Amino acid sequence: MPQQTMDRFMEHVVAKTASQYEFHQAVREVIESVWPVFDEYPEYLEARIPHRMVEAERIIIFRVPWIDDSGTVQVNRGFRVEMNSAIGPYKGGLRFHPSVNLGILKFLAFEQVFKNALTTLPMGGGKGGSDFDPKGRTDHEIMRFSQAFMSELYRHIGPHTDIPAGDIGVGAREIGYLFGQYKKLANEFTGILTGKGIDWGGSLIRPESTGYGTVYFTEEMLRAKGDSIHNKTVIVSGSGNVAQYAVENVNRLGGKVVSLSDSSGYVHDPAGIDAEKLSWVKDLKNTRRGRISEYAEQYDVDYFPGGRPWGIEGAHVALPCATQNELDADDAKRIVANGVLVVAEGANMPTEPDAVRLLMENGVLFGPGKAANAGGVATSGLEMAQNAGFTSWTRDEVDAKLLGIMTEIHRTCRDTAEEFGAPDNYVMGANIAAFRKVARAMLDQGVV
Ligand code: NDP
Ligand code: 2IT
Numbered sequence: 380m381p382q383q384t385m386d387r388f389m390e391h392v393v394a395k396t397a398s399q400y401e402f403h404q405a406v407r408e409v410i411e412s413v414w415p416v417f418d419e420y421p422e423y424l425e426a427r428i429p430h431r432m433v434e435a436e437r438i439i440i441f442r443v444p445w446i447d448d449s450g451t452v453q454v455n456r457g458f459r460v461e462m463n464s465a466i467g468p469y470k471g472g473l474r475f476h477p478s479v480n481l482g483i484l485k486f487l488a489f490e491q492v493f494k495n496a497l498t499t500l501p502m503g504g505g506k507g508g509s510d511f512d513p514k515g516r517t518d519h520e521i522m523r524f525s526q527a528f529m530s531e532l533y534r535h536i537g538p539h540t541d542i543p544a545g546d547i548g549v550g551a552r553e554i555g556y557l558f559g560q561y562k563k564l565a566n567e568f569t570g571i572l573t574g575k576g577i578d579w580g581g582s583l584i585r586p587e588s589t590g591y592g593t594v595y596f597t598e599e600m601l602r603a604k605g606d607s608i609h610n611k612t613v614i615v616s617g618s619g620n621v622a623q624y625a626v627e628n629v630n631r632l633g634g635k636v637v638s639l640s641d642s643s644g645y646v647h648d649p650a651g652i653d654a655e656k657l658s659w660v661k662d663l664k665n666t667r668r669g670r671i672s673e674y675a676e677q678y679d680v681d682y683f684p685g686g687r688p689w690g691i692e693g694a695h696v697a698l699p700c701a702t703q704n705e706l707d708a709d710d711a712k713r714i715v716a717n718g719v720l721v722v723a724e725g726a727n728m729p730t731e732p733d734a735v736r737l738l739m740e741n742g743v744l745f746g747p748g749k750a751a752n753a754g755g756v757a758t759s760g761l762e763m764a765q766n767a768g769f770t771s772w773t774r775d776e777v778d779a780k781l782l783g784i785m786t787e788i789h790r791t792c793r794d795t796a797e798e799f800g801a802p803d804n805y806v807m808g809a810n811i812a813a814f815r816k817v818a819r820a821m822l823d824q825g826v827v
Contacts, residue, residue, distance in 0.1 A: 385410060392433050399482030401703060405489045405728060406433055408735075412810035415799050420818075426826070428818045435488065436469075437461040439535050440481070443509055445527040447520055457528050459507035459535055459543070462488035465820035468539055469505030470495055470756060472546030475524075475553065477512040484508060486703070487546070490727055491756070493813035494749035497788045500760035505541055507532070513548045525556035532557075533564045536571050538766070544573040544759050547702065550620055550665070551576065551586065570766035573759035582762035584777040585755075590624025590700065591778070592754015592785050593725040593746075597696060598632060599789035600721050600744050600805070609633035611720075614694045616640045616687060617701030618664050618671045621725040621752065625698050626657050638688035640701060641671040645688040648680040692717050700725030708733040715741040724748035735806065750792050750809040757784045 389410065393403055410429060417424050443455040458481060461469045471491040474484070484506045492504030511524055535541060545554055554574045561571055568580075575581035584591070598608050611634045615622050618639040626636045635651035639660065652660070656678060663669045675682035689697060689710035697719050699706050703726065706714075711734035714722065722738055723746035724730060730738070730745070738745045758781055765771050772780075788809075796808030 385414065388429060391430075396482070396485070399485055401486035401728070402482045402489065404732060405486040408732065408806070409489075409493065409810045409814065412807045413814045416811055416815065420815075422822065423818050426822055428821055431821065432463065432492070432817070433489070435460050435462045435485065436464060438481070439507075439532075441531040443511070443524070443527045443531070445520075445523045447523075448517055453524075455509050455511040455524070455528075457507070457509045457531060458484050459532060459541070460484045460488040460505055461535075461541055462504045462506070463492040463817060464503035465817050465824060466496060467501035467503045468537075469541035470502040470544075470759065471504055471506040472508075472544045472756075473549045473553075473557075474506070474508035474546040475511045475513050475548035476508070477510055479508045479510045483703070487727055490749050492817060493810065494753045495756055495760075496813040496816040497750055497791065497809060498753050498757040498760060499784060499787055500757060500764075502756065502760055505543070506546070507543055508546065508549070511548075513553075518552070521552060522556045525553050526560040529557045529560035530564065533561045533571075536561075538570050538763070542571060542573060542759070542763060544756070545620070547619070550574075570763055573762040575762070580762075580766055582758060582765055582777055583772065583774045584781060585758045585762055586620065587624040587627065588758035588777075588781055589621045589752050589755030590626070590725060591628040592757065592781055593621070593625050593698060593700070593723055593751050594628035594632065595754065595782050595785035596746055596751045596789055597698065597721055597723040599786055600723065600746055601696075603789075603793065604720075604744070606720070607632070608696065611635070611695040612637055612693055613696040613698060614638045614688045614691050615698045615700055615725075616645065616689075616705060616729070617699075617726065618660060619701070621755070622698075622700040623657065623661055623664070625700050625725050626652050626660075627654075629696075630654060630657070634696070637694065638691055639671055639674065640686075640688055642701075643670055644672060644682055644684040645686050646671055646674045646680055646682050647688065647691055648674075648678060650680075689713055690717070695720050697722045698725050699729035701729065702726055703728045704731050706730045706734050708737055710734060711737040714738065715743060719743055721746065723751040725752050727752065739804070739806070744803060745805060747806045747809050749813065750788050750805060753788055754781050754785055757781065 488506035495502040792808035
């Protein structure tokens with residue numbers, strides 16, 4: 380594909396999806412890296428595989444009306460983007476956050492297609508959610524909103540068609556309410572969501588799996604250089620599901636995490652966030668639903684309102700685990716100057732394109748989200764396998780499978796990048812390996 384054609388392709392994408400900036404960003408990253416593949420496999424372009432991949436198979440947009448505790452009628456917008464089912468049923472999380480719009484969900488669904496292809500499991504890609512803001516809402520309001528959301532979504536999902544899960548603002552509590560409403564409407568107890576409670580079809584380790592997996596992937600990146608996380612200092616952003624279990628796994632592997640953040644600021648704890656402090660954070664965030672600033676008061680450490688932790692000196696590893704575009708080129712310069720060895724994305728697309736370029740040009744190993752955070756959806760796949768087999772595996776069994784999958788994803792990324800002459804380029808390795816798998820399946824299945 381000559382350069383002009385790739386540029387024209389991107390122009391076409393941008394023209395058709397004018398204000399969907401995050402979607403353009405995600406598409407551009409994949410298209411730029413799969414460039415070398417088109418010389419070797421012209422049939423992908425002849426069959427217009429990239430053109431088909433950027434067009435969702437189906438998008439459902441719906442009204443979500445509900446009544447808040449004061450009796451006021453509220454109206455939100457619900458979405459499900461069913462992006463690609465070439466290698467399995469649509470699979471991907473639901474996000475409840477006021478910033479949610481079609482462009483954000485299309486970027487997440489597009490990423491999910493390739494991430495799921497890397498997991499080794501048969502899952503297509505999708506994403507959904509709502510512009511509902513859960514902050515400050517009572518449990519009753521969360522329940523009524525979740526029920527209203529599922530009252531429409533239930534028509535479109537199923538264990539062999541589309542299986543949502545959690546993401547920002549959707550955790551164990553929301554999955555419970557969503558599942559209850561599905562079961563009531565469909566009169567069927569079936570695995571239509573993952574991240575379920577352990578007593579009603581959930582998998583052990585699913586809550587831990589994204590954060591654990593990101594750290595397993597980081598460990599593999601360091602091992603490829605004859606190093607390990609042991610005794611390393613790690614900076615983490617976020618303080619939700621992914622961040623919490625990233626901290627837990629760094630601790631298990633003998634490293635030390637010195638930061639956490641939320642959308643209001645970050646804390647720096649040079650002594651390290653040990654098991655006792657982490658358990659306090661889990662209670663703060665998952666039960667009391669408070670702010671990370673309270674950690675600074677509790678443990679007498681510095682809090683930086685409005686800031687992000689990327690400038691902390693003395694760190695060897697950085698794990699962005701909050702949200703998209705939370706690490707920019709200036710942050711990347713600080714990371715390079717501070718001698719950080721590895722940046723691995725626990726969140727989806729947290730690193731801006733200029734920052735990725737700067738990190739890689741300066742020899743910082745960079746693990747893109749679609750590889751580094753694939754442990755979450757992979758363990759969702761393991762939850763589906765357990766549901767289908769009417770069985771449940773032990774913690775150790777699921778954890779061992781997760782480690783095996785992350786190791787395999789790492790190997791695939793490195794081998795593929797090496798095939799194209801750049802073994803340390805995990806962006807290229809992840810994108811090409813995933814693209815080839817989905818593209819082959821699309822070719823096999825004809826023009827559908
Ligand atoms: P949670 O809702 O549990 O936590 C989100 C965290 O990110 C909170 O600390 C939140 O702070 C912070 N955050 C959210 N929006 C912003 C923002 N605009 N600026 C700064 N901080 C922000 O979500 P998860 O931990 O599940 O998700 C975190 C990331 O990981 C997301 O990118 C998600 O897509 C990705 N991911 C999640 C997976 C999963 O299994 N859950 C799997 C793979 C990726 P605050 O409370 O102030 O909003
Ligand atoms: O971004 C992600 O991979 C997720 N939010 C998890 C999706 C899933 O289906 O478990």
